Amino acid sequence: MRLVFAGTPEVAVPALDALLASDRHEVVAVVTRPDAPAGRGRRLVASPIADRAAEAGIEILRPRRPKEPEFLARLAEIAPDCCPVVAYGALLPRAALDVPARGWVNLHFSLLPAWRGAAPVQHALLAGDEMTGASTFQIEEGLDSGPVYGVVTEEVRPLDTSGDLLTRLALAGSGLLAATMDGIEDGTLVPRPQPAEGVSLAPKLHVADAEVDWTAPAVRVDRVVRACTPAPGAWSTFRGERIKLRQVSQLPDQPALEPGELRADKRTVRVGTGSHPVELAWVQPQGKRPMPAADWARGVRVTEGERLGG
Numbered sequence: 001m002r003l004v005f006a007g008t009p010e011v012a013v014p015a016l017d018a019l020l021a022s023d024r025h026e027v028v029a030v031v032t033r034p035d036a037p038a039g040r041g042r043r044l045v046a047s048p049i050a051d052r053a054a055e056a057g058i059e060i061l062r063p064r065r066p067k068e069p070e071f072l073a074r075l076a077e078i079a080p081d082c083c084p085v086v087a088y089g090a091l092l093p094r095a096a097l098d099v100p101a102r103g104w105v106n107l108h109f110s111l112l113p114a115w116r117g118a119a120p121v122q123h124a125l126l127a128g129d130e131m132t133g134a135s136t137f138q139i140e141e142g143l144d145s146g147p148v149y150g151v152v153t154e155e156v157r158p159l160d161t162s163g164d165l166l167t168r169l170a171l172a173g174s175g176l177l178a179a180t181m182d183g184i185e186d187g188t189l190v191p192r193p194q195p196a197e198g199v200s201l202a203p204k205l206h207v208a209d210a211e212v213d214w215t216a217p218a219v220r221v222d223r224v225v226r227a228c229t230p231a232p233g234a235w236s237t238f239r240g241e242r243i244k245l246r247q248v249s250q251l252p253d254q255p256a257l258e259p260g261e262l263r264a265d266k267r268t269v270r271v272g273t274g275s276h277p278v279e280l281a282w283v284q285p286q287g288k289r290p291m292p293a294a295d296w297a298r299g300v301r302v303t304e305g306e307r308l309g310g
Contacts (some may be wrong), residue, residue, distance in 0.1 A: 001102065001185050004061075006031040011166055014174040015107055019084065020056055025181055029059035029078055031066070033089050040271040044164030047177035067093040074249070077101050082184060084177055085139065086170075093142060104139040107177045109169045110202070112137060113149055113194040113293045115145035117202035123170065124202075126226035128219070130156055132165070134173035138179040138191045143201075149180045161229040162244055199305035205232055212236045214260035214309045217275040218250045235285075236260075236308040243308070246282035246290055260307035264297035270307055 003025050005016050011302050024195050027283025029260040035044040048056070051307065053060045059078075063071035072095050082102040085092075097104055110120035112135040117123075124132045133153040138146040152172045154164065183189025210228040212221055228234040234245045248271075257263060264270075269280040280293035285300075 001025045001181065001299075002079070003181070004029045004031060004075065004078060004083045005049070005085075005209075006078040006083055006088040006104070007049045007094075008033045008047045008084040008089045009087050011170045012088075012161055013048050013179045014170045015084070015086045015138040016049060016052055016174055018174040018178040019181065020036045022178055022181070024185060027056075027058060028080065029053075029061055031061045031071075031075075031083075032061070033086065034062045034064055066090055066096050071097070072096060072266045082181065084181060086097070086173070086177070092139060093155050097139060097141070103150065104145075105136055105177070105180060105184070106139050106144070107173045108137065108144055109133075109166060110174065111135060111153065112144060112148055113197075113199040114201055115202040118204040120202040122202070122205050122227040122277050123200070124156065125160065125162055125165070125199075126223050128223060130218070131193045132156055132169070134169050134176055136173075137194075147193045149189050150176055150181065152176045153212055159226070161226045163230045207232045210234050212245060212309070214272065215248060215274045218273040218278050219275070221273050222250055225244045236306055237310070238285075238306075241286045243286065243296075244284035244290075245280065246284060248278040248280055250276065250278055253274045258307070260309040262297075262302050262306050262308060264294070266303045267294055267297075268303070 003019060005019060005027050019025060030049055032047045035046050038045040049194055050060050061071060061074060062265060076099055080100045083100045083104040085104055085106040092104060111133045115123050131153055133151050135151045136149040140146040156173060180189060203248045210232045212224055225234040225245050229246060235242050253276045257277050259272050259274055261272040270277040271280060282290050283293050283296050285296060286291040
């Protein structure tokens with residue numbers, strides 16, 4: 001099949017690579033988000049998918065909105081048979097959905113109908129799911145509600161961050177997406193409607209969602225930190241300034257501390273929660289690089305009675 005691949009972030013690159021390596025299909029173009037400002041200088045930077053497409057020498061389409069007439073006209077000229085999608089980042093209008101004869105097929109990082117939305121991996125970790133996975137499905141106008149072609153499963157490990165889990169799912173999902181394209185092309189795959197039961201939503205997590213509530217149980221604190229690493233970044237405040245939390249460990253056998261209460265010695269930094277304490281492993285003070293929590297505590301000279309949070 002002639003394919004137009006739609007995607008934007010680094011997590012979409014393994015899937016594009018898998019399709020570029022296929023001897024059954026031809027990726028003739030990619031659709032990605034426009035170049036965006038990044039870094040301290042805020043200079044415009046191309047998306048990882050745009051960079052990979054440039055290396056491969058294929059056409060790059062960067063519509064501000066996929067309903068733009070110029071984009072729709074060019075897509076129709078290319079006349080793809082199918083459009084695989086991984087984390088493109090924009091809703092596709094009906095006019096775009098109608099162009100490829102075999103539709104648009106999305107690789108989504110959950111076991112649908114669980115965790116429909118922009119942040120499925122983060123919400124799986126917040127919920128304490130022990131198993132997750134990736135699904136390929138036919139895109140329709142509803143939110144991640146189309147019929148499913150196939151799934152792969154992935155165990156959630158105790159120390160997984162959303163970055164860790166998403167990296168594994170991107171690799172496993174790339175093979176699933178390539179196999180789905182093969183099955184669509186030869187007619188052996190027929191998508192099945194999603195069940196009406198078990199639907200859950202996974203909206204994008206914002207910075208405000210990533211603030212740690214120290215009155216919550218330690219298990220919840222751990223989940224928030226892992227789910228929000230690397231983005232949007234779990235955080236709290238210390239002496240009125242924001243500090244990011246990169247990793248914590250639960251300490252169920254340690255004496256309880258008041259929520260947010262800090263206890264530091266030469267090697268460890270403990271914080272009280274609504275249940276047992278947690279140990280801070282890595283932190284990132286405002287405007288600085290990540291550092292071991294014990295080094296941070298020595299530098300700021302944590303005193304008895306000081307707390308994280310309000």
